[in-house]
Amino acid sequence: MTTPDPQLSRESRSGVRRTVWRSVAALVGMFAFAFALVPLYDVFCQVTGLNGKVSNSAQAVMHDGVDQSRLVTVQFITRSGSGLHWQLGVETRQVRVHPGQPTEVGFTFDNQGSEASWGRAVPSVSPSQASQHLRKISCFCFDEQRLAAGERREIPLVFQLSRDLPSDVNTVTLVYTLYPVEGREASQQANTRSLQGEEA
Amino acid sequence: MATNPAPKPVPQHASTAAGGLAEAHPERPSGLLRWLLTTNHKEIGTLYLIFSLTMFFIGGVFAMVVRAELFQPGLQLVQPEFFNQMTTMHGLIMVFGAVMPAFVGLANWMVPLQIGAPDMALPRLNNFSFWLLPVAFTLLLSTLLMPGGGPNFGWTFYAPLSTTYAPPSTTFFILSLHIAGISSILGAINIIATILNLRAPGMRMMDMPLFVWTWLITAFLLIAVMPVLAGVVTMMLMDINFGTSFFNAAGGGDPVLFQHLFWFFGHPEVYIMILPAFGIVSAIIPTFARKRLFGYASMVYATAAIAILSFLVWAHHMFVVGLPLVAELFFMYCTMLIAVPTGVKVFNWITTLFRGSISFEPPMLFALAFVVLFTIGGFSGLMLAIAPADFQYHDTYFVVAHFHYVLVPGAVFAIMAGVYYWLPKWTGHYPHERLAQWHFWLSVVGVNLTFFPMHFSGLAGMPRRIPDYALQFADFNLVSSLGAFLFGASQLLFVAVVVLCVRGGRQAPAQAWEHAEDLEWSVPSPAPLHTFETPPTFERPAH
Numbered sequence: 001m002t003t004p005d006p007q008l009s010r011e012s013r014s015g016v017r018r019t020v021w022r023s024v025a026a027l028v029g030m031f032a033f034a035f036a037l038v039p040l041y042d043v044f045c046q047v048t049g050l051n052g053k054v055s056n057s058a059q060a061v062m063h064d065g066v067d068q069s070r071l072v073t074v075q076f077i078t079r080s081g082s083g084l085h086w087q088l089g090v091e092t093r094q095v096r097v098h099p100g101q102p103t104e105v106g107f108t109f110d111n112q113g114s115e116a117s118w119g120r121a122v123p124s125v126s127p128s129q130a131s132q133h134l135r136k137i138s139c140f141c142f143d144e145q146r147l148a149a150g151e152r153r154e155i156p157l158v159f160q161l162s163r164d165l166p167s168d169v170n171t172v173t174l175v176y177t178l179y180p181v182e183g184r185e186a187s188q189q190a191n192t193r194s195l196q197g198e199e200a
Numbered sequence: 201m202a203t204n205p206a207p208k209p210v211p212q213h214a215s216t217a218a219g220g221l222a223e224a225h226p227e228r229p230s231g232l233l234r235w236l237l238t239t240n241h242k243e244i245g246t247l248y249l250i251f252s253l254t255m256f257f258i259g260g261v262f263a264m265v266v267r268a269e270l271f272q273p274g275l276q277l278v279q280p281e282f283f284n285q286m287t288t289m290h291g292l293i294m295v296f297g298a299v300m301p302a303f304v305g306l307a308n309w310m311v312p313l314q315i316g317a318p319d320m321a322l323p324r325l326n327n328f329s330f331w332l333l334p335v336a337f338t339l340l341l342s343t344l345l346m347p348g349g350g351p352n353f354g355w356t357f358y359a360p361l362s363t364t365y366a367p368p369s370t371t372f373f374i375l376s377l378h379i380a381g382i383s384s385i386l387g388a389i390n391i392i393a394t395i396l397n398l399r400a401p402g403m404r405m406m407d408m409p410l411f412v413w414t415w416l417i418t419a420f421l422l423i424a425v426m427p428v429l430a431g432v433v434t435m436m437l438m439d440i441n442f443g444t445s446f447f448n449a450a451g452g453g454d455p456v457l458f459q460h461l462f463w464f465f466g467h468p469e470v471y472i473m474i475l476p477a478f479g480i481v482s483a484i485i486p487t488f489a490r491k492r493l494f495g496y497a498s499m500v501y502a503t504a505a506i507a508i509l510s511f512l513v514w515a516h517h518m519f520v521v522g523l524p525l526v527a528e529l530f531f532m533y534c535t536m537l538i539a540v541p542t543g544v545k546v547f548n549w550i551t552t553l554f555r556g557s558i559s560f561e562p563p564m565l566f567a568l569a570f571v572v573l574f575t576i577g578g579f580s581g582l583m584l585a586i587a588p589a590d591f592q593y594h595d596t597y598f599v600v601a602h603f604h605y606v607l608v609p610g611a612v613f614a615i616m617a618g619v620y621y622w623l624p625k626w627t628g629h630y631p632h633e634r635l636a637q638w639h640f641w642l643s644v645v646g647v648n649l650t651f652f653p654m655h656f657s658g659l660a661g662m663p664r665r666i667p668d669y670a671l672q673f674a675d676f677n678l679v680s681s682l683g684a685f686l687f688g689a690s691q692l693l694f695v696a697v698v699v700l701c702v703r704g705g706r707q708a709p710a711q712a713w714e715h716a717e718d719l720e721w722s723v724p725s726p727a728p729l730h731t732f733e734t735p736p737t738f739e740r741p742a743h
Contacts, residue, residue, distance in 0.1 A: 008321075008398070015397035016321045023389045027427050034431025034461060038446060041457050048524075082364075082450060122449050128522060179450030182443075 048132075057142060059135045066100040067163050073171045074161070076105065078121075080178040085113030086147065088121065088178050099161045102137060106156050107176075109140070111147035118181035120144045123174060130172045133165040144181050236331070239323035240729055241308050244330050246626075248305025249619070251333055253695070255297035256612075258341070260688050262290035267650075267684040269667055270677050283667035284352035285344060291355025295473065296380050297337050299607065302615045303476040304329075304387045307415050310622060311391060313720035313727065314409045316400030316736045321393035329386035336379035343369035343376075354665060356466065359447035359458040363439045370440060374433045381426045388422035391415055400719070403738040406497065409718045413500050414479030417507045421468045421475075424511075429465040432458065456521050463514035471510045474606060475503055477574075477614030478545060481567045483718065484621050485549050488564035489556025490715040492741075495548040502541035509538050519590045528587040535585035539578065546575055561713070562636035566617035569609055569644055577605030580655065595665075598658025604651045609644075616643075616694065623698070624712035628726035629705030635697045642690035649683025717741060 008016070074095050078088040089108040097103050111117065121141045125131035136142075140155040147153060161172070229237055238244060265286045269277050278286070308326065312319055320326045343350035348367035351357065362370060395416045399408070408416075435446040436458075445451025447458045478499075486493040493499065515523060515531040523531075549571050558564070580602040584590050593599060623631050657676040662669055669677065711721040719738070723731045 008318075012321075012397045016393045019393040019396050020322070020389055023392060023423055026423050027385060030424055030427035031431055034428040035435075037461060037464075038435070038457065041454070041460065045454075120450065122452075126522070128524060177449065181450075 058138060061102055061137055061160060062100065062135065062162060064100060064163060066098045068098055070099055070167075071096045072099060072161055072165065072169065074103075074159075075171065075173045077173060077175045078107070078178075079175065082179050084117065084119050084178050084180040086111050086117075086119050086178050088176060097161060099165050100163045102158060102160045104156050104158045106154055107140060109145055109147060109151075109153045109155065111149060111151050114149050116146065116148045116151075118144050118146050120179050120181050121176040122179055123176055126173045126175070127169060129166055130161075130169050133162045133169075134172060134174065135160045135162055141176065237327070239319075239327050241312050241320045241323065241326065242626075242727060242729060244320075244326050245305045245308030245310075247330050248301050248308055248333075251330075252298050252302035252305055253698075255293050255301070255337060257691070259290050259293035259298055260691065262286045262293065263684065264688050266290060267681040270669070271681040272678065273669055273671055273674050275668055278667070280667045281349060281352060284354075284665065285350045287665055288351045288354055288357075289340075289344065292340065292351065293337070294607075295355060295469075296377070297333070297340075299473045299611050299615070300384060301333060303415075303418070303473070304384070304391075306411075306476065306480070306615070306618050306622075307387075307391055309626065310720060311394055311412055311415060312398070313625075313723065313731060314412050314718050315395065315398065315403060316719050316732045316738060317394055317398035318730065318732050318735075320390050321398055322390045325386055326390050329383045329390065332379050332383035332386075336376045336383065339372055339379070340376040343367075343372050346372070356462060357436075358462070359436060359439070359455050363436055363447055366440070371437065374437045374440075377433050378430060381430050384422055385426045388419035388426075391419045392423070395419075400732070400735045400738040402740075406500070407738065407740060409479075410482035410493070410496070410499055410503075411476065411479035414475040414482075414503050417503050418472050418475045421472050421507055421510070425465045425468045425472075428461060429469075432461045432465065435461075456518075459518050459521060460514070463517045464511075466517065467514045468507070468510040470603075470606075471506060473611050474574075475506070477570070477611045478503065480614045480618040480621070481549065481570050482545075484563050484567040484617055485552050485571075487621075487713050487716045488561060488567075489553050489558050491552055491556045493548065494551040495544070498544055499548055502544040505541040506538060509534060509541070513538065516585055516587075516590070519587045520594050532585055532587045536582065539582055542578055546571060546578075561620075562631060562633070562640055563617045563621035563713075565637070565640045566613045566620065569640070570613045570617060573609030573613070573644075573647070574606055577602055577607075577610055580605065593658065595663055596658040597654040597662045597664060600664055601651050601654035601658055604654070608651065609647050613643075619698070621713070622720075623701050624708030625720055625723075625725050625727055627702050627705075628708055629701050630708050630712070631697050631701045632705060635693055635700070639690055639693040639697060642693065643687060646683050646687025646690055650680050650687055651683075653677075653679045653683075 074097055076090045076093055078090055080086050080088055087110040089110065091106040095103060095105065123141045125134055136159050138156065138158040228234060235247060265278060269283055308320065346369040348369060350369055351373045353361035353366060395412055438444040439446050439448060445453040447453050447455050449455065482493055482499060512534045513531055515527060516535045519528060584593055584599065584602055620631055620636060653676040657673045660673065662673045708725040710724050712725055719736065722736065
């Protein structure tokens with residue numbers, strides 16, 4: 001298909017061939033680049049905390065004291081849907097905490113469906129510049145949950161706002177969205193992704 | 201050449217496949233096979249243009265359905281689900297089926313003629329890239345008849361609308377975009393290979409007509425971004441059918457990633473649709489102002505600058521997804537920077553007109569309307585570039601007004617200007633002057649009636665992509681719909697002019713327009729099937 005017009009001189013024929021191969025190389029490169037952007041974007045968001053993405057693994061408590069001079073409001077929003085008949089409740093919609101102070105909040109998972117199912121709560125933090133300063137010491141969002149039909153389970157979230165939280169941030173909103181996990185394949189995939197998150 | 205047929209080492213199968221090499225193979229297939237097997241750049245150019253015109257009318261009918269539904273508030277004609285399919289298909293067909301193939305068709309016809317080449321560098325590949333298009337768009341249009349309907353998620357097909365919530369026909373939509381994308385890529389390779397290797401002896405890069413220059417840069421843009429589009433739709437395909445989670449938050453993916461990838465393709469794509477238009481207008485204005493183009497070199501550099509900047513502005517389509525402040529500022533300033541090279545171009549066109557002896561033949565009318573109306577679209581683009589203002593304008597009819605001003609009286613008018621300009625070269629006849637004038641004036645009035653009120657309804661808060669709207673927008677929409685019907689109907693005049701011009705009319709000489717200087721005007725009108733078989737010697741015009 002890349003044979004140039006046989007009428008052309010040998011010189012321009014080899015020129016055409018060279019141009020074509022360079023173009024094809026550029027094409028393949030750009031196609032690969034599009035796929036490379038997926039992990040690059042993930043890493044970029046983890047590093048900068050853009051898009052409200054938070055670390056998917058447990059972080060240690062920081063013992064550098066509590067900033068008593070500041071109070072920050074932390075709000076919790078829970079959403080369910082996507083075909084999962086679960087309800088995610090939280091004991092309080094809003095807490096006021098000092099940066100540096102570890103806080104525990106109880107969440108309730110409630111399977112209202114008639115079958116046992118696997119689910120996963122995916123977190124998102126807003127505003128996004130706060131996402132790197134919200135440290136989760138223990139969270140149900142690190143793992144998938146399995147609830148039997150009608151089962152109700154209370155799982156706490158332990159978090160801490162780091163002391164270097166930007167001073168213009170007075171409210172941090174933490175959103176949990178419940179998603180179904182379909183079969184073991186999907187769950188394995190989610191596990192590997194969270195492991196990758198740990199490395200980054 | 202034909203006198204020495206004996207030692208030509210032509211492969212055996214080529215004698216049927218390469219029907220365009222007429223002097224070596226006098227038994228050219230006739231009828232349908234002639235068009236199916238042609239490798240002649242002029243015939244393929246004609247095929248592209250006819251295909252594009254057909255798609256222009258199909259996409260136009262979809263637009264008429266949309267405007268008829270929006271004629272008054274409430275739901276009258278179609279259901280919301282079908283309305284969404286109409287807006288989506290209108291956008292997809294016009295972008296990928298009408299505007300892009302029209303420019304490729306013009307390039308096929310004119311690039312070899314303007315650089316003194318005998319044909320495109322890869323004639324058989326050229327045939328293949330054209331015939332992919334009818335396949336792609338038959339497939340795309342057939343989704344409208346499938347259970348669940350065709351694509352209904354807007355031409356930008358944002359995930360998860362186009363993955364989790366998409367109709368079952370989406371896989372066919374993805375396939376058709378793949379095929380159309382391959383066609384564009386092959387066309388781009390062919391154009392680059394032709395321009396870089398087949399110029400007439402003595403023609404340097406900086407001697408090339410601007411249409412050739414703008415197409416060269418467009419072809420590089422195509423090679424850079426069409427693979428990204430292919431990558432995005434492949435990821436969608438895998439999300440839908442193979443259980444991956446590129447854009448699915450449940451599996452660790454990110455829907456916002458889709459928008460980044462899409463607009464990394466999408467913003468250069470909008471320049472792909474306008475740069476060749478700049479080239480056409482830069483050929484027409486000097487001809488009918490009877491002056492040399494002012495600032496040739498700055499035109500070339502401005503085109504290249506726009507192309508490079510187009511890779512740095514994609515997130516201005518996404519100001520409301522929650523970008524950090526630094527990113528909003530970066531994309532806002534980069535976007536505004538594009539106004540500088542674009543301003544250079546508009547300045548050069550106006551300076552070319554200054555003290556020219558201007559005449560107002562149909563190509564010139566369309567080119568002048570292009571300069572004025574494209575600039576209006578450019579200014580509303582600058583308004584949208586202001587991030588805080590965009591929070592208000594985002595996804596309103598103001599955006600619809602903006603991109604229709606740059607695409608309809610921008611790209612489409614430039615294509616029509618080019619068709620009127622080169623029709624004497626293609627057919628040997630001048631287009632019917634009176635009818636063409638009617639076509640122009642009705643189009644200008646129709647376009648402005650349609651799209652100018654959209655600025656106001658958008659600023660007043662009317663959202664895009666809705667089949668019904670609040671009562672206060674009723675008057676603006678009534679005017680828009682009437683304008684759209686006028687514009688749509690007047691395009692039938694365009695078909696009439698083209699058909700009449702093919703069949704007869706006033707004879708055109710080789711140099712059909714008084715001051716037309718480029719190489720294409722040195723071959724007879726109509727241009728014979730084979731031109732420049734011995735390369736012309738290019739003479740640099742004296743300054």
